[in-house]
Amino acid sequence: MIYVLYVIISFICIYTARHYWFTLNRLFAFQRHPYIDIDTADWPPVTILVAAHNEEKVVANILGALMTVKYPADKMLVVPVNDRSTDRTREIIDEFVGRFPGRIQPFHRVTGKGGKAAALKDAMEHVDTEVILIFDADYIPGAGLIKQLTAPFFDPEVGGVMGRVVPMNCGTNLLTRLLDLERSGGYQVDQQARMNLRLVPQHGGTVAGVRLSALREIGGWNDNSLTEDTDLTYRLLLNGWKTVYQNRSECYEEVPETWAVRIKQIMRWAKGHNQAMVTYGLRLLLGKHRASLRERIDGTLLLGVYIMAPVTLLGWALALAVFYEGIAPLHGVIALLSLTAYAAIGNLAAFFEIAAAVRLDGNRRRVCLLPFLILGFTVSIFSVSRAAFSQVKDALTGAEFHWDKTERFRKAAS
Amino acid sequence: MNPLVALAILLSLAGTLFMLPLLPALVELHRKSDARPLNVIQQHAGEIKHFADGFRSYIKELEPILHESFNSQAAVFGTLPDGTDYLVLGRGDEALRLPLKEQDGLCPMLIATSSNLVLPPDIKFSKDIYSGGEFIGGAKNQYRAILGEKEVHLSSKSCVLRWVHAVGDFQADSDCELYGRISSDRHIRLRSGCNFRRLNAPKIEIGAEDKDFSALAASHNPLVQASTRRLLLDGDFNIPSGEVFSGNLVVRGVLHIGAKARVQGSVKGDKGVVLEDSVAVEGSLMSATRMRIGTNCDIHGPVIAERDIVIERGTHCGSHDQPTTVSAPSIAVQEGVVVFGTLWAREHGQVAEHS
Numbered sequence: 079m080i081y082v083l084y085v086i087i088s089f090i091c092i093y094t095a096r097h098y099w100f101t102l103n104r105l106f107a108f109q110r111h112p113y114i115d116i117d118t119a120d121w122p123p124v125t126i127l128v129a130a131h132n133e134e135k136v137v138a139n140i141l142g143a144l145m146t147v148k149y150p151a152d153k154m155l156v157v158p159v160n161d162r163s164t165d166r167t168r169e170i171i172d173e174f175v176g177r178f179p180g181r182i183q184p185f186h187r188v189t190g191k192g193g194k195a196a197a198l199k200d201a202m203e204h205v206d207t208e209v210i211l212i213f214d215a216d217y218i219p220g221a222g223l224i225k226q227l228t229a230p231f232f233d234p235e236v237g238g239v240m241g242r243v244v245p246m247n248c249g250t251n252l253l254t255r256l257l258d259l260e261r262s263g264g265y266q267v268d269q270q271a272r273m274n275l276r277l278v279p280q281h282g283g284t285v286a287g288v289r290l291s292a293l294r295e296i297g298g299w300n301d302n303s304l305t306e307d308t309d310l311t312y313r314l315l316l317n318g319w320k321t322v323y324q325n326r327s328e329c330y331e332e333v334p335e336t337w338a339v340r341i342k343q344i345m346r347w348a349k350g351h352n353q354a355m356v357t358y359g360l361r362l363l364l365g366k367h368r369a370s371l372r373e374r375i376d377g378t379l380l381l382g383v384y385i386m387a388p389v390t391l392l393g394w395a396l397a398l399a400v401f402y403e404g405i406a407p408l409h410g411v412i413a414l415l416s417l418t419a420y421a422a423i424g425n426l427a428a429f430f431e432i433a434a435a436v437r438l439d440g441n442r443r444r445v446c447l448l449p450f451l452i453l454g455f456t457v458s459i460f461s462v463s464r465a466a467f468s469q470v471k472d473a474l475t476g477a478e479f480h481w482d483k484t485e486r487f488r489k490a491a492s
Numbered sequence: 493m494n495p496l497v498a499l500a501i502l503l504s505l506a507g508t509l510f511m512l513p514l515l516p517a518l519v520e521l522h523r524k525s526d527a528r529p530l531n532v533i534q535q536h537a538g539e540i541k542h543f544a545d546g547f548r549s550y551i552k553e554l555e556p557i558l559h560e561s562f563n564s565q566a567a568v569f570g571t572l573p574d575g576t577d578y579l580v581l582g583r584g585d586e587a588l589r590l591p592l593k594e595q596d597g598l599c600p601m602l603i604a605t606s607s608n609l610v611l612p613p614d615i616k617f618s619k620d621i622y623s624g625g626e627f628i629g630g631a632k633n634q635y636r637a638i639l640g641e642k643e644v645h646l647s648s649k650s651c652v653l654r655w656v657h658a659v660g661d662f663q664a665d666s667d668c669e670l671y672g673r674i675s676s677d678r679h680i681r682l683r684s685g686c687n688f689r690r691l692n693a694p695k696i697e698i699g700a701e702d703k704d705f706s707a708l709a710a711s712h713n714p715l716v717q718a719s720t721r722r723l724l725l726d727g728d729f730n731i732p733s734g735e736v737f738s739g740n741l742v743v744r745g746v747l748h749i750g751a752k753a754r755v756q757g758s759v760k761g762d763k764g765v766v767l768e769d770s771v772a773v774e775g776s777l778m779s780a781t782r783m784r785i786g787t788n789c790d791i792h793g794p795v796i797a798e799r800d801i802v803i804e805r806g807t808h809c810g811s812h813d814q815p816t817t818v819s820a821p822s823i824a825v826q827e828g829v830v831v832f833g834t835l836w837a838r839e840h841g842q843v844a845e846h847s
Contacts, residue, residue, distance in 0.1 A: 112796055115819035115836045116794050232778070232793055233796070234740035234759065234760050235778070244530045249527030318742075441530070443520050444520065446520040447517050
């Protein structure tokens, strides 16, 4: 038991060190933004896929924004992927098609497998451009975003591109403010540090792009995946394609405003991530492919981020058990001290990362909310652990995953 | 002491200690003093002419005075509502005889004219300058920003701190320091010894023009064409002289392209890229570190290096119909290089001597 505990503590220490490494890199090292200066080019044709399932509240905003972006209109086709919507989504999309003839080609999907990956897979029949950009319907791209997300594809090594997600409803309540802090840490520090260090920036499936030839080479969208973005990141990596992160390609999104919606969202992410870990983990770490050693290590650690929640819970339980068992008092004390140290140093690493991100964003007083992150972390650790256990249970019983769409809170555009 | 009271005190103390770090958090949660979304640039998209456009709007209120001054051929001094002092000139050459210089060679006024503007040498202009006609600046001047509706010509050893936009041609004589954004709607020419950061124009020429640019015979969009094939190689790779390589190429080591070779696609070298003389690349050229481009090469797509680029004389990047971007933290360009579009050195760009 004590040795299992030591293994768990070792993993926790590795993730703690990783947090510090990323944050220090972001604060003091050279920052890589190799493609952001490409402002003049013979811009290639792009297809912009807008994933929409019952998005009557938000779909007009994104279509309106896309019609005003600064990209040659004759080289940009917007394809709203209306996935079996039962609300006014279709009607709103068709209104836009009438207003902007030739610039929007809707894909109304009325049957088929559920989930974003399945919808995108079907929509690929309408795509013949080398560059594909993907947005969820609740995002609002700025004028220069399409050029910024397209620019990295001039690099023949780039298979995927990811931009930065910025919550627009962050001031609504405590949850949205905590999510704003988490997003800031995740993108401003985590993703950019991975880009700086040539590790594995993660494709987020929205405010993102993928190269058609790369997508075809890896077998297209995987509609069996619960998180098509994570799945895409690893298949690109295993096939020698790079995913790059553009920290200055920012786009507003809407974050969940209720804990119930947030818990559903993070449980889905956890299940998808764990699924990718089982599918690609060993192959990435030990298999024969084109990823570098540092990509193998970072990619494996990235795959393990969600499974660390139940592992940490197990660590706490084991520490208590070892302590009260009393058979190896010295080991028990060390174990307890180790976990206590983790509580102080390990959590501090995450707090340090988020505080650094807030500083880099030029914000000030929102950093006062850091102590409340304990609440967010507690909810996450139990939700993610629950997701992992239910995933194991589903695997044993053969139950199918049910796709939960994230609820929107914006008032419908008139 | 009563054990229950002791327990209550202990719990209260512990609770207070726990709540202390939450106090600023509770105050911020209640006041929402920093709860606005991160300010994302939604509209101007980092365009090079952003500041010039802003300045043009800013001086709109001077338009009647510019008209009046032009008609009367008289100089008008005044102060804008934000407290900025200005000098509007009826005749641009009037600046040569006016006492523009104050202490330490500084001219602290915004200068504007509807006609051509000729400025004397050795002055530091700490406010923006507007010229409705041609602009000619004296040697060793220092400018904050210049907007010229026609040609802008900076004499040798001039310095620009923020930006210049010329609707007509822009020319900087030898040894100028161009720190900010320099843009022209037509043409930029930099003479020897100039240092620069960000240049943008349909055509940017370094030094004197020494040959006509003849476009590549087959000009295709690199991303469309490149979709056919990608070759990924570990270690170094050499494309022999005179060979034609078709498709996209990614080399994890150093990529070396021999003289007169032709690449029909885009190429990248993770540990460096070296192009010998007269190489043609129809797509983009990328290096994760350094890049050296030999003489008389033709590159169609973007040219990006993550450390530095040296471009030798006679090389052309982009074309009139297909403008492009050349970017790296450090760029050295020799005279005779032509870039159609953007030449952007994040840290330092210089017009270098022939090696």
